[in-house]
Amino acid sequence: MARSSLTWRSALYLAVSLAFGLGWFVVLVVGLALSIATAIIWVGIPLLALLMIAWRFGAMLERGLVRAAFGVAIPSPYRRLAPGRNPLAKLKSMAADPATWKDLLYLGLLFPVALVEFVVSAVVWGTTGTLLFMPVITAFDGGVEVSFGFISYWAGNPVTALPVSVGGLVFLVLAMYTTRVMAIGHASLARLLLGQSSSQAENRQLRERTAHLQASRARGVDAAEFERRRIERDLHDGAQQRLLAVAMDIGRARAKLDDDPEGARALIEQAHSGTKEAISELRDLARGIYPAILTDRGLDPALSGLAGRAPVPVEVDVDLPERPPAAVESIAYFIVAESLANIAKYARATRASVRVVREDAWVVVEVIDNGVGGAVARRNGGLSGLADRAATIDGMLIVDSPPGGPTIIRADLPCTW
Numbered sequence: 001m002a003r004s005s006l007t008w009r010s011a012l013y014l015a016v017s018l019a020f021g022l023g024w025f026v027v028l029v030v031g032l033a034l035s036i037a038t039a040i041i042w043v044g045i046p047l048l049a050l051l052m053i054a055w056r057f058g059a060m061l062e063r064g065l066v067r068a069a070f071g072v073a074i075p076s077p078y079r080r081l082a083p084g085r086n087p088l089a090k091l092k093s094m095a096a097d098p099a100t101w102k103d104l105l106y107l108g109l110l111f112p113v114a115l116v117e118f119v120v121s122a123v124v125w126g127t128t129g130t131l132l133f134m135p136v137i138t139a140f141d142g143g144v145e146v147s148f149g150f151i152s153y154w155a156g157n158p159v160t161a162l163p164v165s166v167g168g169l170v171f172l173v174l175a176m177y178t179t180r181v182m183a184i185g186h187a188s189l190a191r192l193l194l195g196q197s198s199s200q201a202e203n204r205q206l207r208e209r210t211a212h213l214q215a216s217r218a219r220g221v222d223a224a225e226f227e228r229r230r231i232e233r234d235l236h237d238g239a240q241q242r243l244l245a246v247a248m249d250i251g252r253a254r255a256k257l258d259d260d261p262e263g264a265r266a267l268i269e270q271a272h273s274g275t276k277e278a279i280s281e282l283r284d285l286a287r288g289i290y291p292a293i294l295t296d297r298g299l300d301p302a303l304s305g306l307a308g309r310a311p312v313p314v315e316v317d318v319d320l321p322e323r324p325p326a327a328v329e330s331i332a333y334f335i336v337a338e339s340l341a342n343i344a345k346y347a348r349a350t351r352a353s354v355r356v357v358r359e360d361a362w363v364v365v366e367v368i369d370n371g372v373g374g375a376v377a378r379r380n381g382g383l384s385g386l387a388d389r390a391a392t393i394d395g396m397l398i399v400d401s402p403p404g405g406p407t408i409i410r411a412d413l414p415c416t417w
């Protein structure tokens with residue numbers, strides 16, 4: 001506790017807050033009295049408006065001081081001011097904001113609260129300082145009698161005052177704990193009066209949640225559109241070209257069937273070979289969309305199949321007490337598939353490992369390789385697409401790939417969303 005800067009920052013704030021409290025107490029008492037007294041001749045109304053702006057500014061300053069002293073961040077509780085440049089409308093919206101009057105209450109209570117804190121701080125820290133420096137005091141002022149209730153001790157010189165200094169260390173601990181308790185109490189009061197109400201906090205959380213869901217939905221749409229373009233490209237460049245070549249070979253074989261049976265037979269064989277290649281490409285494409293083994297048998301066999309086709313040895317460890325939702329299984333599968341594909345293309349690794357475990361309400365997927373590292377989730381890249389997939393169910397993907405390796409790709413996927 002003694003090494004924590006929070007203790008000493010809190011002690012400094014509690015020592016000087018009395019001046020702030022006294023200053024605001026005088027300003028508010030005098031300002032409100034003048035405003036109310038002169039309101040009958042309309043002078044008090046603009047004076048009250050200026051005072052209201054002043055105490056709102058003082059509350060903003062106090063939020064900054066509380067954050068600097070106690071490390072407590074208090075979000076702004078104010079409602080939006082009236083749009084436009086009409087100052088009267090803005091003042092009216094300030095006056096209608098409950099946070100404005102809570103600011104006034106806090107600044108009005110600041111002086112008595114700070115007075116109590118100052119007195120307690122002065123007593124505990126004054127006593128602590130006196131006891132700690134008792135050898136110095138006796139060296140200049142002669143003997144001093146120290147009394148604690150019914151116990152009295154005569155410190156006649158610096159040597160006999162040393163036990164008193166040891167007792168001062170006990171008071172030092174007491175003073176630090178007292179300071180921390182008062183700091184917690186002051187921060188709680190500030191959070192109550194200067195912070196957001198429970199409805200405001202709920203609305204803020206709802207807005208943040210809505211913004212997060214909108215971003216996740218947008219990323220999911222982008223990921224689906226990227227996947228659609230990939231499938232179209234693979235169909236156009238792969239199976240479609242194969243089937244077109246098969247159709248041409250069959251057409252040429254039919255033309256040669258009567259005149260050149262051997263040539264027709266060769267073309268039919270070529271068409272048959274092309275058909276098998278097209279079927280293989282379509283099977284791979286279907287596996288890339290959603291593999292049947294994943295639906296039938298779950299993640300462990302599906303990931304083992306991926307590992308068996310990888311060009312490097314891959315250790316697979318799947319520990320799931322029950323099957324997660326289909327969306328989670330699908331995203332986990334494609335994260336591993338893309339990661340293993342990247343390992344084969346870029347990592348120059350000699351081994352890799354895949355781990356899938358359940359941690360509370362999350363399915364954690366980790367793919368690790370001993371390659372050269374340097375993997376980055378670039379925009380519109382494969383890893384970025386995986387992050388977008390995970391975001392569609394409020395999951396997250398982290399890539400840790402320093403130059404020289406190892407590369408760790410971790411995805412946390414919620415089982416409920």
